[in-house]
Amino acid sequence: MNNIFKDPRIKPEIQAGLEKIHFTKPTEVQEKVIPVLLTHKNAVVQAVTGSGKTHAYLVPV
Numbered sequence: 001m002n003n004i005f006k007d008p009r010i011k012p013e014i015q016a017g018l019e020k021i022h023f024t025k026p027t028e029v030q031e032k033v034i035p036v037l038l039t040h041k042n043a044v045v046q047a048v049t050g051s052g053k054t055h056a057y058l059v060p061v
Contacts, residue, residue, distance in 0.1 A: 003024075003025070003026065004026050004030060004031055004034045004035060005018050005023065005024070005026055005059070007034070007035070007038065009038045009060075010034075010038070010059060010060070014059060018059070023055070026052070027051055027052035027055075027056075028051070028052075029045065029047045029051045029052050029053055029056050030052045030055060030056040030059070032056075033045050033053075033056040033057070034056055034059055034060055037056075037057070037060035037061075038060050045057075
């Protein structure tokens with residue numbers, strides 16, 4: 001499994017910020033959602049609280 005946080009489509013500044021706050025391993029929802037959003041597609045996501053939905057949305061933005 002590739003680490004989506006290392007994807008070259010994510011700005012280097014965002015990658016550095018993620019490392020700074022010790023976000024090194026994406027959650028399952030982030031692994032599934034971030035690649036979709038990086039292709040400029042819409043997504044509707046439903047997952048439990050604390051699953052990483054907010055970062056799944058914010059990282060690609």
